[in-house]
Amino acid sequence: MEVFLDSLLKSRYAAEKKTILALCEKGNTFSLADLARELGTSIPKITRIVGELEQAGVLSDWGKQESAAGRRPSLYGLNPGAGVFVGVEVGQKEIALAVTDFTGRIIQFQDGIAYTLTGTEESVLGLCACVKKQLRKYHLDPAPVRGVGVNLTGRVNYRTGYSYSYYISEEKPIRDILEEGFGWPVFIENDSRGMAFGEYMSGIAGDARTVLFLNVGWGLGMGMVLDGKLFAGKSGFSGEIGHFPLLDNHQICRCGKVGCLETGASGQALHRLIGEQLAKGHPSILSAAYAGGREITLNDILDAVEKEDVTAIECVEQVGSTLGRAVAGLINLFNPDVVVIGGRLCVTEQYLMPPLLGAVNRLSLNLVSNDTVIKVSRLGNKAGAVGASLLAKHRLLNR
Ligand SMILES: [Zn+2]
Numbered sequence: 001m002e003v004f005l006d007s008l009l010k011s012r013y014a015a016e017k018k019t020i021l022a023l024c025e026k027g028n029t030f031s032l033a034d035l036a037r038e039l040g041t042s043i044p045k046i047t048r049i050v051g052e053l054e055q056a057g058v059l060s061d062w063g064k065q066e067s068a069a070g071r072r073p074s075l076y077g078l079n080p081g082a083g084v085f086v087g088v089e090v091g092q093k094e095i096a097l098a099v100t101d102f103t104g105r106i107i108q109f110q111d112g113i114a115y116t117l118t119g120t121e122e123s124v125l126g127l128c129a130c131v132k133k134q135l136r137k138y139h140l141d142p143a144p145v146r147g148v149g150v151n152l153t154g155r156v157n158y159r160t161g162y163s164y165s166y167y168i169s170e171e172k173p174i175r176d177i178l179e180e181g182f183g184w185p186v187f188i189e190n191d192s193r194g195m196a197f198g199e200y201m202s203g204i205a206g207d208a209r210t211v212l213f214l215n216v217g218w219g220l221g222m223g224m225v226l227d228g229k230l231f232a233g234k235s236g237f238s239g240e241i242g243h244f245p246l247l248d249n250h251q252i253c254r255c256g257k258v259g260c261l262e263t264g265a266s267g268q269a270l271h272r273l274i275g276e277q278l279a280k281g282h283p284s285i286l287s288a289a290y291a292g293g294r295e296i297t298l299n300d301i302l303d304a305v306e307k308e309d310v311t312a313i314e315c316v317e318q319v320g321s322t323l324g325r326a327v328a329g330l331i332n333l334f335n336p337d338v339v340v341i342g343g344r345l346c347v348t349e350q351y352l353m354p355p356l357l358g359a360v361n362r363l364s365l366n367l368v369s370n371d372t373v374i375k376v377s378r379l380g381n382k383a384g385a386v387g388a389s390l391l392a393k394h395r396l397l398n399r
Pocket of ligand 1: 242243244253254255256257260262
């Protein structure tokens with residue numbers, strides 16, 4: 001399979017071409033003079049390089065600069081028509097799908113597509129078929145798909161293409177099977193890391209270079225952009241904040257250890273806390289279901305919070321306070337520009353954030369925490385699929 005951009009980026013001025021594409025990656029535009037300055041080279045040389053990128057169809061003339069005085073130069077940016085990228089977020093029983101154009105604009109998003117991925121080759125190929133079926137509904141032609149990003153839960157090594165939650169065999173990483181099924185280049189990543197990248201690229205952090213993203217879903221994960229780079233660690237196993245042994249609550253974690261942060265600050269912690277309250281007979285709109293022996297899901301709890309159920313709100317506040325304790329530690333450790341709180345529990349923002357911010361104020365070093373802004377996810381439920389799509393573009397441009 002001849003990979004898009006490969007020949008272009010192996011031609012003359014390859015390094016300059018890569019730099020220009022990287023500069024334009026967030027949807028920015030530049031005049032020839034800007035680019036010459038950025039790359040420290042001459043205008044005639046930049047004109048030649050930009051001409052080649054334009055001829056290849058990856059860069060386009062976005063028109064004249066609006067507010068400049070005197071002669072107005074043309075601005076160049078990525079060509080939106082140069083292709084599309086597909087992002088897939090694999091959940092427990094469903095997937096979410098996003099399509100972004102070459103500039104990173106979201107052109108399609110769909111969540112709640114029923115599919116259960118298991119660790120077999122047939123199931124992985126079934127996922128490809130399910131995604132392609134959905135893409136056909138969008139009538140994307142003639143815009144070609146340039147790459148697919150797939151977010152998977154758990155430990156993922158994006159370099160080798162292995163996922164340890166969906167382990168197929170020693171010989172065949174899941175990424176290779178996905179490439180066979182799709183027929184396009186595939187880039188896999190851990191879900192929290194993909195989401196972190198989506199938020200970083202969507203501009204929630206402005207020009208910030210160090211961004212921590214907390215994925216507060218059923219579990220608790222973290223994605224880190226450190227000094228402008230998505231950080232994966234040696235083998236892609238970084239960000240396991242959920243299993244930081246921070247709590248003295250004697251709760252056994254799903255990893256088998258005791259007192260992991262996740263047992264107090266996650267969707268499953270919220271689920272446990274509300275179960276304890278209901279068992280004690282605290283009044284709640286969930287009481288009848290609990291008494292009747294019906295299983296109470298995280299969605300039921302989030303619905304109860306939306307309906308202003310006091311018992312459910314108090315449990316969310318407790319989760320917020322515990323999470324804030326961890327955020328205080330992270331701020332002291334990383335001195336980040338921005339901490340983004342994302343994941344499913346974001347919908348309880350109104351009740352989750354005040355105790356979280358209170359704990360950060362109380363427990364972090366003032367000088368350090370005054371340097372950091374804490375924000376709630378901008379992309380919300382789109383963060384995973386959109387992040388995967390933007391990351392596919394990023395990895396393709398930076399191969
Ligand atoms: Zn654990």
